[in-house]
Amino acid sequence: MKRMWNVVALGAVVMIGLGTYAVDSRASSAEWSLNVSSNEELWTDKHVNVLYDHDDTIGERFIVTTDRSRVTTHLNYIEEALRQRELVEPAMRNMYRQTTNLNYLQTVRTVDGYVGIGQKENKEIIIYRSEGENVTTTVIPSNVSGAVDVMEGNWVGLFLQGETLHLMYRDGYDEPVTKLAVFDEKEIAIAIQDVEVDRGYVSDMFGSSWFYGVNQLPIAIDNRFIPVRVATIGTYTEDGETYTSEETRPGIYAYDVESKEVVTLVDEGEMWDAVLYDDELLALQEDKTEIVVDLKSGESSSRKVIEGENGTTAYVGKQLYHVQQLTDGAIIDVYEDGKAVSSAVISAANDEAKVLLPSTQFYVE
Numbered sequence: 001m002k003r004m005w006n007v008v009a010l011g012a013v014v015m016i017g018l019g020t021y022a023v024d025s026r027a028s029s030a031e032w033s034l035n036v037s038s039n040e041e042l043w044t045d046k047h048v049n050v051l052y053d054h055d056d057t058i059g060e061r062f063i064v065t066t067d068r069s070r071v072t073t074h075l076n077y078i079e080e081a082l083r084q085r086e087l088v089e090p091a092m093r094n095m096y097r098q099t100t101n102l103n104y105l106q107t108v109r110t111v112d113g114y115v116g117i118g119q120k121e122n123k124e125i126i127i128y129r130s131e132g133e134n135v136t137t138t139v140i141p142s143n144v145s146g147a148v149d150v151m152e153g154n155w156v157g158l159f160l161q162g163e164t165l166h167l168m169y170r171d172g173y174d175e176p177v178t179k180l181a182v183f184d185e186k187e188i189a190i191a192i193q194d195v196e197v198d199r200g201y202v203s204d205m206f207g208s209s210w211f212y213g214v215n216q217l218p219i220a221i222d223n224r225f226i227p228v229r230v231a232t233i234g235t236y237t238e239d240g241e242t243y244t245s246e247e248t249r250p251g252i253y254a255y256d257v258e259s260k261e262v263v264t265l266v267d268e269g270e271m272w273d274a275v276l277y278d279d280e281l282l283a284l285q286e287d288k289t290e291i292v293v294d295l296k297s298g299e300s301s302s303r304k305v306i307e308g309e310n311g312t313t314a315y316v317g318k319q320l321y322h323v324q325q326l327t328d329g330a331i332i333d334v335y336e337d338g339k340a341v342s343s344a345v346i347s348a349a350n351d352e353a354k355v356l357l358p359s360t361q362f363y364v365e
Contacts, residue, residue, distance in 0.1 A: 030353035032062055032069040032329075032346060039342035040066065042334060046316065048346050049363050052356040064346060102126065106158050106167075108208045109216045117158055117167055117183075119151050127165060127185060138185040146190035150181045156228070157205025160221040161257055168195065168202055168255070174233065174244075176201040178262070180255075196261035200249055203231035207276040217277040217317060223295040225254035227274070227281045230262060252283055252291060254298070265293055266300055275315035284313055284320065290338060303338040314363055321364040328354070330362045 032050055036043050043066055050062035062071050102118035109115075113130040120126060125140040125147055140147055153169035154176070160166070165183045170176040178195040195202065206227040207219045234247040252266035266283075269291070274283040281293040288306040293299070306313070311324035320335040329347035333340055346362055348354040 029350070030062065030071070030356055031349040032064045032353055033349040034064050034066050034069075034344060034346045036066055036342065036344040039334075042319070042342045043344065046364055048332070049365055050346070051361045051363075052359055069349065104155060106155060106208050106210055107216070108158050108160065109218050110160060110221055111218045114216075115158070115160060115165060117165065122148065122151050125150060127183060138183075138188070140183070140188055140190065144188060144190060146181060146192045149179075149192060150190060153179065156202050157208040159205070159207065159219070159223075159226050162221055168205055168228075170201055170203075176233070178202045180260075193260060195255065197230060198262070200230045200232040202228045202253075202255070202262060203246060203248065204229040205255075206274055206281060217275065219276055220279040220295070223279055224257055225263070225265065225293070225295045225298050226257065227252065227254045227265075227276060227293070227295070228262060229253065252281070252293065252300070254293075254295070256298075263298070265298055266291055273313050273315055273320075275318065277318050282315065282318065282320075284315075286310075290320070290335075305335045305338050307333065307340065312361075312363060316364055323362050323364070325362075328357065332362070332364065 032048075034043075034048055046065075048064045050064055052061075062069060102120055105116055105118035107114050107116040107128075113132070114128070115130075116128040118126050118128075123142055127138040127140070129136050129138075142148055142151065149171070150167065150169060153171050156168040156170060156178070158165060158167045165185070167181045167183070169179055169181065171179055178197050178201045180193040180195050182191040182193065183189075184191070206229075209216055230249045230251075230253045231246045232249060233244050235242055235244050237243075250270050251264055251268060252271065253262050254265050255261075256263045269285040269287070269289070272284045272286060274281060276282075276295075279295045281291075281295060283291040283293070284305070285291060288304060288310065289302050290305045292301050292303070305320060306322050309324060311322055311330075313320060313322050315321075318336060319341070322333045322335065324331050324333075326345075326347075329345060332344045332346065334342035334344075348357055
């Protein structure tokens with residue numbers, strides 16, 4: 001009887017979910033069109049996210065490809081689960097299933113698969129490695145020397161040197177100290193190292209991603225330089241009260257695995273966006289210059305990209321997507337290796353979509 005009740009209850013949930021889908025996700029009749037004028041094959045696995053928000057109305061979300069436009073606001077659980085499944089590649093699904101209950105999780109991708117690290121409360125650290133669709137785990141309990149320090153630290157990012165996993169983290173808040181945890185998975189041991197950072201601390205690391213990254217690229221496991229952001233704690237006074245804030249330092253920095261310190265690779269320029277692929281860092285700066293850094297030698301070069309006015313930029317894979325808003329939509333130019341390789345226009349396809357244009361944002365995924 002209990003089993004039968006569960007089946008009936010599940011059916012009710014499914015019916016409720018389908019009903020919710022019919023009401024909510026079909027509520028908007030706005031339609032969008034994406035027309036690609038060159039190299040349409042670059043868009044086969046890409047879509048444009050269209051976001052509309054307004055203080056007085058319910059926001060709308062749309063996903064637009066070259067052959068369809070669909071609203072994704074207020075999807076039911078079944079539809080949302082199917083959509084998330086589409087975004088996660090098969091090699092990541094088993095890892096994702098095993099990591100949903102962890103407090104923290106970061107992943108990095110290599111040519112052999114994904115490596116992730118997370119923690120279960122303050123009880124244990126778990127390291128995940130995928131090979132195809134198989135996932136192996138290493139559990140490091142809290143009584144291992146250094147484990148509690150790692151679990152209580154503010155995680156910055158992880159990288160591999162050979163097969164050895166390294167996790168960078170910050171210790172403290174007012175005057176953060178940067179540290180590096182090196183994991184010996186065979187001996188179930190952790191070695192903690194101090195990281196020397198001139199005038200600041202490491203606030204972020206390129207290449208690793210919180211949870212799983214849809215656009216994660218494989219990274220070489222023998223890079224000497226690991227790109228990071230460096231920040232300082234600044235203070236400001238407002239209405240007689242003094243506050244602290246994190247201030248990112250301009251330039252491009254990296255952790256040097258040989259000298260075990262953070263070094264400067266490019267000493268000027270604000271980074272708008274960046275991506276790490278194999279042994280290269282691509283970093284877009286405010287003046288439309290793209291910096292290319294060789295992560296084995298530390299040498300860098302620059303090239304001009306982006307034609308016209310500055311808009312919204314994002315790296316998807318190695319390609320740089322530049323979105324310029326228009327009165328009836330947006331034009332999207334794609335750059336690769338410093339050259340324009342494709343162009344597309346997204347526009348409102350009916351009056352309902354045109355009404356949303358003044359408060360609409362577009363980005364590629």
